[in-house]
Amino acid sequence: PGMDGIEAGRRIKKNSSAKTIPTVVMVTAYGREEIMRQAENAGLDGFLIKPVNQSVLFNTIMEVLGRGASRESRPFAAEATRADATATIRGARLLVAEDNEINQQVAREILESAGFVVDIANNGREAIEKAISNSYDAVLMDIQMPEMDGLQATAELRRDARFADLPIIAMTAHAMATDREQSLDAGMNDHVNKPIDPEALFAVLVRWIQPRDSKTAVEAGPPAANATERPEPSPRVVADLPGIDLAAGLRRVAGNEALHRKLLLDFHRDFAASVDSLRTAINESRTADAERQAHTLKGVAGAIGAMDLHRAADELDSALRQDDMERVETLLAVVASELNVVINGLEPLARQARAKRAEADAAPTGPAGDVDRPAIEAAVRELAALIRKNNPDAENALERLRDVLKGTRSKEVDRVALALDSFDFRGASEALSALAEAEKIPLTFGD
Structure with a gap:
């Protein structure tokens, strides 16, 4: 309050009466590009993103004091933007x-x-x-x-x-x-x-x-454009998801809205009964199993942006590790309450997903008759190879397969498309395997 760290650092640098201008490292919980740029423009020497561990702190201090990697090779204490830093x-x-x-x-x-x-x-x-x-x-x-x-x-x-x-x-x-x-x-x-x-x-x-040499780095290619140029999430959606901080969840997946939506649906499917499972483990004195479940729930809740649930599960995890069973009972009720908020809030999304699946199941289907069989087989294998690598280009390959199928197998194709829309590559592989089996195309995803 009063004066932010960037301005304070700038004034220290500008007005220092000492013979040696002090080294200034900014510490912040935010790694936004504009903040980093402002700090560098203000003449600050380094930038640390919380949480800071001992290794990162030590190495940064060594760098800004000139005893670590050269500043030329790692400008601004190695904390540049994501594209620059990596x-x-x-x-x-x-x-x-x-x-x-x-x-x-x-x-x-x-x-x-x-x-x-x-x-x-x-x-x-x-x-x-x-x-x-x-x-x-x-x-x-x-x-x-x-x-x-x-x-x-x-x-x-x-x-x-x-x-x-x-x-x-x-x-x-x-x-x-x-x-x-x-x-x-x-x-x-x-x-x-x-x-x-x-x-x-x-x-x-x-x-x-x-670090790789420049030739290797160039051959590796830039980050995927579709993963780095996604729009900011709409604030309107946040209100529709009680218990979910959408901005935090999206940040965890580099802004990938389709993947975040899939993770929310996966959470709704996989963790709705997690408190019951936790309670059973506790009642049966399987403390290690209960700790593992609380630990997993804590991590996954944080990953999707369910921050209140994350904090409640964190406290439960701590109480279990300390064998404070009286506190465990109290905290288990808190976790149950927070989980209920999240699961109920995700139910409209789950209903919508079920409706889409039902629509895909109701789509007409049929064998590919008067079509180019070699082209179909080639398109199926191309798509399978991309799905196997979790490659987003699978969507383009699916459209090529749809074209050569000429309207046949629309039910199976729609199932693959539905899975790919949610970045569910495992589901896409299962749907494509069903299509390949129906068309008698040998296909194995395990090779």
Whole structure:
């Protein structure tokens, strides 16, 4: 209040009577491009985006004091806009180890929209297998996962000399200092909090991924245009979704409104009964399972923008970890209330989605008779290849398939289109498989 940080920093720089002008680093919760530009124009030396961890703080201090990477190679303390900050590492191949599907989709969208190549592992064991079979520039590792958690997976990877220098970055909804220390003790390099803040994530990736040469960066290509040029969300929609901060949710998925809508529908489908499941785990003294469920609910709620539910689940998670069962009972009721607000608020969206599915099911269908069979098979395989890679160009390929089908198989085509409209590539693969089977076109999505 009174004077913002940018103006205060500018005056300090301009009016300092000291022989050595002090170094000024701005710390803010906002990573907006215009704020960064204003800070740089005011002559400030660095820019940090909250939450700030020890590694990012240390490296930034070293840089602005001239003891880290050169300012020429990493201007403005390495915290430029997303496109600038990730330019030297664009095209890097990343492994995301995360067991929750909604969190997987959020991470994939954030990273692919910035030009990274992303693989997904569903647990720690699978992450180890993928790391052995493939070459990655960095691993983003969730802490709490089934079969093998992120700490165990990291420790096992570090025992293999091949992965001694592989950057492994913890992703967790736990923000306590002890959790960060556990991550570092297990061999992780750094830590990002969930729900993921895109700018904070990019800052950490820039610090740990080896920059690529200019030729490689150019070949990797720019971030996808459709992911970086989406319009700002309409405030009118926010009022229609009680319990959801639409702006926060959209920011988590780099502004992708279609994907955010799908995540909301997935949440409505997958988490409506989460309090019942939590209560059962607590009543059966399965405390570890209850902690995992509360942790997952907290992270996913934050990812979709259900911030009141996120905070309530965070408190419940903390009470469970402290074995404060009296407080758990109280907080479980709060979580149930907040979840009810979100689920009821999403019901109109769910009804609308069900109506669209029913409309697609009612569409006429039939075999492709007097048509170009080789063209149909080629179009199906082209579309399958794009869906397999979660490539948004699948929508264009679907239109080419629709053209060669000449009005036949409209029911199956509409099902594929409905899935792609929601960025539901798994659903699209299932719908396309049904179409291919009906047309007797051999098709396998597992290869």
